[in-house]
Amino acid sequence: MKAATVLIPARNAEQTLAETLESLVRQTFRDFDVVLVDDASTDRTVDIARSFQARLNIRILSPDAHLGVAGAANFGLRVIESAYIARIDADDIAMPTRLEKQFAFLEANPDVDVLGTGMELFYGQPGNKVRTSIKPEDDASIKTALVQICSLSNGSAMFRNSFFRDIGTYDTRLAVAEDYDLWCRGALLGKRYANLPEPLTRYRQRGTVDVQKLQLERELDLLVKRKYLKALLGGESPHYLAEFFSLMTEFVSRDIAFRVVQQSTPLLFKLSRKVPNETMFGNIVVECLSRHLQQGRAQI
Known part of the structure; x- marks a missing residue:
């Protein structure tokens, strides 16, 4: 063998x-x-x-x-x-x-x-x-x-x-x-x-973009994230954390993004105690905050 x-x-x-x-x-x-x-x-x-x-x-x-x-x-x-x-x-x-x-x-x-x-x-x-x-x-x-x-x-x-x-x-x-x-x-x-x-x-x-495939990728990316985040949170619902972290999510307005960030803040603190590299996690959160609190183009 x-x-x-x-x-x-x-x-x-x-x-x-x-x-x-x-x-x-x-x-x-x-x-x-x-x-x-x-x-x-x-x-x-x-x-x-x-x-x-x-x-x-x-x-x-x-x-x-x-x-x-x-x-x-x-x-x-x-x-x-x-x-x-x-x-x-x-x-x-x-x-x-x-x-x-x-x-x-x-x-x-x-x-x-x-x-x-x-x-x-x-x-x-x-x-x-x-x-x-x-x-x-x-x-x-x-x-x-x-x-x-x-x-x-x-x-x-x-x-x-x-x-x-x-x-x-x-x-x-x-x-x-x-x-x-x-x-x-x-x-x-x-x-x-x-x-x-x-x-x-x-x-x-590939040189061409398949719009349907991109949409499927976005949907399944969020599905996997939700499962992973829910497990890390001990079964608690992650609410919009998956959308918060996703690089494929852009909110339709800064106001919607702000409300999502407000709702996500307590969960982010909980999650920071569950991940093995807290420093990296903090950097990811800061990057997401910076990205989402600018005017977006695509609604969740």
């Missing part, structure tokens, strides 16, 4: 999959195999995956129905027995030392359950700027940041297999927020996280 398995859900990925798999061929760490879940593709995705089987130990799974990214990932998780599971999407790229550095860190830090990396955000078209996304590094900061953001990048993560056995798999009802939900559930059950600050994964961004 290999030490690690790279899990790739793929649907109609013929334009990008070869580049993703080529990045795995170039890994300096070699003790891994690949499970690719073909999610009812209608293009050459499977043919491209098969063309790499001479250079990668790759197993192709084909469910009977279209499952979505979360469902396809869960389908692959059922068959993986390796101690470590690395996720990457079928349009992203792993830097050559990604698996080596993640494996070494997790071997040296047995208390860490999931390890993410920094992300280099790029567009497929030439000429577009490349940005770097670096998430909080330590467990306390990651869990505190979860009140506002998805503070680990799913496509960069390496998990201990035991993580999924203990907390369950992705919630397929939360498409586009299934990873955020996973981190929150794990945090509440005592799982420990870390992020490497180096951008070891390249994340492909």
Whole structure:
């Protein structure tokens, strides 16, 4: 059995999959195999995956129905027995030392359950700027940041297999927020996280904006936040705390924002005693206050 398995859900990925798999061929760490879940593709995705089987130990799974990214990932998780599971999407790229550095860190830090990396955000078209996304590094900061953001990048993560056995798999009802939900559930059950600050994964961004998808992302982002905040508050309703923290919420007027801040203040004091990094939490609250007490554009 290999030490690690790279899990790739793929649907109609013929334009990008070869580049993703080529990045795995170039890994300096070699003790891994690949499970690719073909999610009812209608293009050459499977043919491209098969063309790499001479250079990668790759197993192709084909469910009977279209499952979505979360469902396809869960389908692959059922068959993986390796101690470590690395996720990457079928349009992203792993830097050559990604698996080596993640494996070494997790071997040296047995208390860490999931390890993410920094992300280099790029567009497929030439000429577009490349940005770097670096998430909080330590467990306390990651869990505190979860009140506002998805503070680990799913496509960069390496998990201990035991993580999924203990907390369950992705919630397929939360498409586009299934990873955020996973981190929150794990945090509440005592799982420990870390992020490497180096951008070891390249994340492909799309040039077009899907308005419906953005609206779904906003709705599910708030849903996950409410669940996490309610749990941190011991079951007490978070009221508008999710909207207060969300980077996707802009209030229609300063007056509405002020009323939300007034209502949220007692809960913010309670929450400050529940998060593991109180200093970071204070900085997040100050940023939210500054942002919301300016004229907004979108009503909650």
